[in-house]
Amino acid sequence: xxxxxxxxxxxxxxxxxVRVIHQVEAELARVMQSAHGLGLSEYRALAALAKxxxxxxxMQDLATHLQLNQSSVSRMVERLERAELSVRDVCPDDKRxxxxxxxxxxxxxxxxxxVDYEKTLEAAMKAHGCQAWLSVAMAHAQ
Amino acid sequence: xxxxxxxxxxxxxxxxxVRVIHQVEAELARVMQSAHGLGLSEYRALAALAKxxxxxxxMQDLATHLQLNQSSVSRMVERLERAELSVRDVCPDDKRxxxxxxxxxxxxxxxxxxVDYEKTLEAAMKAHGCQAWLSVAMAHAQ
DNA sequence: CACCCGCTTGCATGGGCATACATATATCAA
DNA sequence: TTGATATATGTATGCCCATGCAAGCGGGTG
Numbered sequence: 001x002x003x004x005x006x007x008x009x010x011x012x013x014x015x016x017x018v019r020v021i022h023q024v025e026a027e028l029a030r031v032m033q034s035a036h037g038l039g040l041s042e043y044r045a046l047a048a049l050a051k052x053x054x055x056x057x058x059m060q061d062l063a064t065h066l067q068l069n070q071s072s073v074s075r076m077v078e079r080l081e082r083a084e085l086s087v088r089d090v091c092p093d094d095k096r097x098x099x100x101x102x103x104x105x106x107x108x109x110x111x112x113x114x115v116d117y118e119k120t121l122e123a124a125m126k127a128h129g130c131q132a133w134l135s136v137a138m139a140h141a142q
Numbered sequence: 143x144x145x146x147x148x149x150x151x152x153x154x155x156x157x158x159x160v161r162v163i164h165q166v167e168a169e170l171a172r173v174m175q176s177a178h179g180l181g182l183s184e185y186r187a188l189a190a191l192a193k194x195x196x197x198x199x200x201m202q203d204l205a206t207h208l209q210l211n212q213s214s215v216s217r218m219v220e221r222l223e224r225a226e227l228s229v230r231d232v233c234p235d236d237k238r239x240x241x242x243x244x245x246x247x248x249x250x251x252x253x254x255x256x257v258d259y260e261k262t263l264e265a266a267m268k269a270h271g272c273q274a275w276l277s278v279a280m281a282h283a284q
Numbered sequence: 285c286a287c288c289c290g291c292t293t294g295c296a297t298g299g300g301c302a303t304a305c306a307t308a309t310a311t312c313a314a
Numbered sequence: 315t316t317g318a319t320a321t322a323t324g325t326a327t328g329c330c331c332a333t334g335c336a337a338g339c340g341g342g343t344g
Contacts (some may be wrong), residue, residue, distance in 0.1 A: 002222065003160060007260040007264070008260075008265065010260065010263065010276070011259065011260055011263060013276050014166075014267075014276065015186070015265055017163065017276065018163060019148075019209055020165065021159065021160060021208065022209050024241065035294085039297090039298075039316095041298085041299095044157070058324080059325060059326095059336070060323095060324065060325090067161055067164050067168075068299075068300090069299065069301080070298070070325070070326095071300070071301080071325085071326075071327080072298070072299050072304095073325095074296085074297080074325060074326055075301095075326090075327095075329085077297085078326095079298095081339080083294045093323090094307080094308075094323090094324080095306080095307060095324095096306065096308070096323065096324040097307095097323095097324060097325085098279050098324075098325065103330070104288050115313085117153065118152065118153055121152065121153060121156055122152065125156075133156050133159060133275055134152070134156060134159065146287095155301070163316080181331090181332075183332080183333095191344080200290085201290070201291060201292095202290070202291090210332095210333075210334090211333065211334050211340070212290080212291070212292090212332070213291085213293075213333080213335080213336095214333050215336070216291065216292055216293085217292090217293095217332075217333085218332085218333095220292095221332095227325055233290095233311095236289095236290085236342075237340090237342080238290045238291070238340075238341050238342065239289095239290065239291085239341095240290080240291065240292095258307065285344100286343100286344085287342100287343080287344080288341105288342080288343075288344095289318105289340100289341085289342075289343100290339105290340090290341085290342100291338105291339085291340090291341105292337105292338080292339080292340100293336100293337085293338075293339095294330080294335105294336090295334105295335090295336090296334090296335085296338100297332105297333085297334085297335105298331105298333085298334105299330105299331085299332085299333100300329105300330090300331085300332105301329090301330090301331105302327100302328090302329090302330105303321095303326100303328080303329100304321100304325100304326080304327075304328095305324105305325085305326080306318105306324085306325085306326100307322100307323080307324080307325105308321100308322080308323070308324095308325100309317080309320100309321080309322075309323090310317085310319100310320080310321075310322090311318100311320080311321095312317100312318085312319085312320100313316100313317090313318085313319105313328095314315105314316090314317090314318105
């Protein structure tokens with residue numbers, strides 16, 4: 001951090017960043033919910049599952065990926081199961097573990113939602129002028 | 143958006159950005175709650191009130207500033223009042239309006255919390271390497 | 285009067301914390 | 315080695331809180 005920047009403006013800028021992220025996330029959530037009946041966390045869980053080997057992940061891994069509490073993930077997976085987008089499966093080598101496995105329906109739902117997600121994201125970011133942050137994010141992730 | 147960037151990595155970078163913001167916000171919330179009994183929105187409401195003329199704001203203004211629903215603000219102000227950090231006051235020229243006014247106790251609470259907030263913010267950002275985003279945010283806010 | 289606007293309130297939802305429970309692993313005694 | 319006990323780990327559940335939406339209520343405005 002540069003010396004010339006005082007704390008107050010530091011906090012102020014942070015607030016600005018948080019506000020924009022919040023708006024874009026809210027827009028994403030609104031679209032996902034109304035167009036596909038998916039919460040944002042649910043959509044991201046599906047996306048994570050689709051990318052995982054065998055389309056399955058353990059609760060903990062989902063929790064880490066989604067930055068959610070383990071209990072929240074447990075309930076989110078419950079919702080996914082009610083919608084038949086995933087099924088639970090026991091972990092053969094560790095009977096404490098539970099896999100959440102993407103179903104065909106889940107994969108189809110994801111495929112349908114993905115388009116809207118990405119379109120909405122791009123539009124919202126354009127609307128809020130935050131491509132600049134994104135390029136930093138890309139550099140950050142290498 | 144550049145042509146060479148495909149949608150998937152676009153979304154991926156966004157996810158990275160959201161994750162980091164979320165972690166820092168969570169850390170801030172944890173510290174504010176444990177050290178001062180304040181939720182993040184509550185802290186930010188106090189800060190907004192302190193900066194406002196006469197240390198008072200109407201519900202709508204708070205809602206805009208905090209990016210919260212009006213109903214959420216109504217209840218948040220209720221919490222502030224229970225903690226005696228603010229008081230409601232009717233708007234003399236428009237009796238529909240309600241001012242939330244910072245109390246002495248509220249001002250004191252804010253002063254105490256501000257230090258921790260800024261210290262925590264700086265530390266968390268350093269820990270997650272997101273000064274780069276902040277500088278973009280500053281440029282964004284001029 | 286009819287209509288709008290600002291706030292509040294009922295309700296539903298998603299999330300976190302603490303806890304319960306089952307399984308896994310380590311340690312120790314005989 | 316075997317068995318017993320303590321501890322750690324992975325999930326699920328109870329409870330509470332903050333938030334959003336929609337409806338209600340009351341004051342303003344034409």
